[in-house]
Amino acid sequence: MRARGTGYVLTAFDLGYEIDLVRAAERLGVGKRPEAFRHKRGSAEEAAESRRPLRFSRPIEPLALGGLACARELEISIYPYGAVCLVYRVALDLPLEELVEVSVSLYDNAGLLAAARAEAQAVLLCLGDAVREPELAQAVEDYVLYSLEPLDVPVAELETGQRELLARILRAERGALSLHEVENALDGRIAYGPDELVLVDWFGALLIGKGMEDERRVLELTTVELVELRFLDGRLELRLEEAYGLLARAQKPVFGLSPRSQDVERLARFQADSAILHENFDNALKLLGDDYLARLYELCSERFHFGAWDTAIERKLATLESIYSKISDRAARRRAELLEWIVILLFVADILLYFLPSRAP
Structure with missing residues (x-):
């Protein structure tokens, strides 16, 4: 044969x-x-x-x-x-x-x-x-x-x-x-x-x-999607380590303003970019209904364990969102506390100035 x-x-x-x-x-x-x-x-x-x-x-x-x-x-x-x-x-x-x-x-x-x-x-x-x-x-x-x-x-x-x-x-x-x-x-x-x-x-x-x-094109698409899932998962692993570092720094503030705002903004931008990237290649193939090529794509998804990859990526994206929210909330509270102390100090300074003997011109 x-x-x-x-x-x-x-x-x-x-x-x-x-x-x-x-x-x-x-x-x-x-x-x-x-x-x-x-x-x-x-x-x-x-x-x-x-x-x-x-x-x-x-x-x-x-x-x-x-x-x-x-x-x-x-x-x-x-x-x-x-x-x-x-x-x-x-x-x-x-x-x-x-x-x-x-x-x-x-x-x-x-x-x-x-x-x-x-x-x-x-x-x-x-x-x-x-x-x-x-x-x-x-x-x-x-x-x-x-x-x-x-x-x-x-x-x-x-x-x-x-x-x-x-x-x-x-x-x-x-x-x-x-x-x-x-x-x-x-x-x-x-x-x-x-x-x-x-x-x-x-x-x-x-x-x-x-x-x-057609079958070959579907298999090519799923191969590309798999490498993108692996790539995104690896990037998220690295950013999670960075995010945990930012969270630790947020617990040790310097004058109430740590971590730096640009670090937090970069984390938020990465989280948004990663979510968009995941959505883009996840929706690269739009085959709807009980269609043969759609069923072939679903079969490839099962063999390549796309469900497990998607779950892991979504969990990491959710963790990043949670860390970002915690850091942002802490930064907001510390800014509010700092402003309160500034107001108190200004109030005390105003009182002290009132009781200080004024100098005659």
């Missing part, structure tokens, strides 16, 4: 807080191509034009990925909420069982990640002032898609007869897997037509069928 199709290796990074795609297109010298789902799977509400990524390609030296040479062209997608996704393509025409070895070699591939990071850094330099708060984050998310043409056997027969092989491809595992592990790996299943199959796992996905471009 031969696997014919294309392998896509996705690597997603965060480049900054926000990217102006119009200015980015001008600096890169590329046109903003229309990017929308084709709706062949039903009616979906498309993402707004402002949230669609800027896609373009650039030539690269081919890398050896999984023993196969990748294409000489790198597909790059830039998202308005600060993310970039690099897509390496590999032509596939090999026995299905050999995809296991390809997956193993691609899993946590240091050479690939280093090359992708260098490409992301080059893109960031080209973008210049199109990026707000530019910085290539350490967080990276890589994901592998195998988009295969219909195989020699029906999909139903493939699922029943090659379950462990499919699980080992998805899990990048050379050795045998337990029945429980196989069931867990194949649990993320969805299909639209009788000759189609989509299997989604945490490291990779298997797409079988013709015209699977």
Whole structure:
């Protein structure tokens, strides 16, 4: 049984807080191509034009990925909420069982990640002032898609007869897997037509069928969303430590006016920016109703544990809001106390001046 199709290796990074795609297109010298789902799977509400990524390609030296040479062209997608996704393509025409070895070699591939990071850094330099708060984050998310043409056997027969092989491809595992592990790996299943199959796992996905471009775009979006969740969670961790430091300083005031107001304002601005960023990439894909692509997105969300990430981020945002409120309340009370003391001192000074003997002119 031969696997014919294309392998896509996705690597997603965060480049900054926000990217102006119009200015980015001008600096890169590329046109903003229309990017929308084709709706062949039903009616979906498309993402707004402002949230669609800027896609373009650039030539690269081919890398050896999984023993196969990748294409000489790198597909790059830039998202308005600060993310970039690099897509390496590999032509596939090999026995299905050999995809296991390809997956193993691609899993946590240091050479690939280093090359992708260098490409992301080059893109960031080209973008210049199109990026707000530019910085290539350490967080990276890589994901592998195998988009295969219909195989020699029906999909139903493939699922029943090659379950462990499919699980080992998805899990990048050379050795045998337990029945429980196989069931867990194949649990993320969805299909639209009788000759189609989509299997989604945490490291990779298997797409079988013709015209699977929509499914690939959804999986790219979820990969980008995952790296943004990781990036935002890491930023919130650092700011929480800073906020706790400000709260400790607020308990040891210097003349009633600590911490500095600019520190508090910076904390409030960061809390607001983080909430907006979370909302922006959380709403990047607007697919409503009982639509196939919406259900695929929900499946990816479950496999990538978006719910747990969202809960953790919302809890940290709430903690930041609570700390900011406490610091602001304490600062307000201390300013009020300071004003009261000033009024008292002025009152005492006025009394003293009244009783002091006046000098004759």
